[in-house]
Amino acid sequence: MRLLLVEDEYKIANALARGLSSEGYAVDIARNGDDGLAAALNDPLDLVVLDRMLPGGYDGIAIVRQMREQNIMTPVLMLTAKDAVSDRVAGLDAGADDYLVKPFAFEELLARIRVLTRSSDQKESTPELRYGGLTLDLKSKTALRGLDRIDLSLKEFTLLDYLMRNPEIVLSKQQIIEHVWNYDADILPNTVEAFIAMLRNKIDKPYPDESYLQTVRGFGYKLERQVK
């Protein structure tokens, strides 16, 4: 899942990026309002974590307002060091989905991100994704096939997470690159193939009767249950 982090405080941005990356998110950092707005409007993102006070022409409120005006409905989690009720209301009214006051607990940020990226049909309390006999535990970052627990590397987890959020949809390699890796990563389509192969080795190979990762020749990949 790809996140944009718009934060001008150098240290906070770096620490958050580091923490979020180690949770399997692909994180882009924008350090001022103008870069943040450009990225929020143009990049394929799954979530924006937005600081409210930013240098440059656009602050957090202006960015989220612009996004909503252009019909970009990516969830926005706003961060702020100001906690007056009026500040919070202004943020939410502008179109932010949630609000977190600095300093916050990193655990809480993670939980809120999970809530904001939870798909509408996934309302149960346990943070997991399900498709057919395949389950992805978002907290322990492991996959379950039936009762077998399958350990995943961080990138494998992020990749499977993206596929499971878009089941039965053909995803091109480019789409996969954009949602699984961040802006700075220099990824070739071959890398995607390699990761898909590794994932397939873990979740499909040991189970000959039923497969999930399908190759769509000439287009890309698709998560779909196929019984052999």
Next chain:
Amino acid sequence: MNRIFSSAIMRLTVLYVIVLACVCLLFSSFIYALASNEIEQTSRRQVVGFRGALGRFIIDEVESEELRKIEANEARARLKSKLLLGNLAVIGIGALLSFRFAKKTLAPVEDSLRAQERFTSDASHELRTPLASMRTEIEVALRDKKLSANDARELLASNLEEVLTLQSMTDNLLSLARNRELGDKKLIELDRLMAKLVKKHQQRAKKQSMKLVVDVEKIKVYTNANALSQLISILLDNSLKYAGKESTIQLAARKVGDRLHVNVSDDGVGIPVAELGSIFDRFYKSDVSRTNSRIKGHGLGLSIAKQLTDALGGTIRADLARKNKGIVFTIELPLL
């Protein structure tokens, strides 16, 4: 916030109007009593005069008394309606004026409350940001199961930086909050005091490839040396922070009449004219310094400078330098 004030204004207006109405009522009833008494007497006198002039006609006593009463009653009714009209006008105009007056009365309260609010909001931002940095860095590091000693050292160094920021901010805030009692004033040699001060800043200027030019008259000033050097230090520090590379900072001091004029100017980036007025506000930071995260400042220095100048019995102001490049601070202090 707005609602509180508009309701307070309304309540105050109503109160004023009630007081006004009571006064009017009292006054009117007093006038009415007085005037109806007058009417009574005048009409009686008229009846007597009437009889005297038209003595030959025999008018029925009772009839004339009736007539007089009717006339007097009519006069009273006229008076009543006039008083009522007058009262209504007074109360109407009074209500309008009361509203204006209430608004004016509450304006300074509202201003100071807003300033207080802004201060709290700015302070919370400035105090929470370093805390947020530290908390996030520590929590993220603690989640890392393979944290190396090197990482830990880096984390501690970074945390220490934030602690120092918080410390200097705390010092500054406390210094602003304290009622400044200056120590003894002494006769000091200005050029000596400045020379000592400049030495410290000269090194920093060199490091940042800036120039610091000093032009101080040899004069004696009766003042508090500590406060004066702290004041000049703050201004030099401010210029060193914001003027930018290759800029020149000038410190000049001379006697003008019976006042001491100190100028600290630079030819750096300056600030927008509109912001000159707020430069001494607590936590004010120009956008320039907000954009540049390398500049460590939290906008309290100049507030302290202003407070120090006040305590020394002088004035301080900021202007844009020539061609809108850089800022000129001018301090005027009494020589004696």
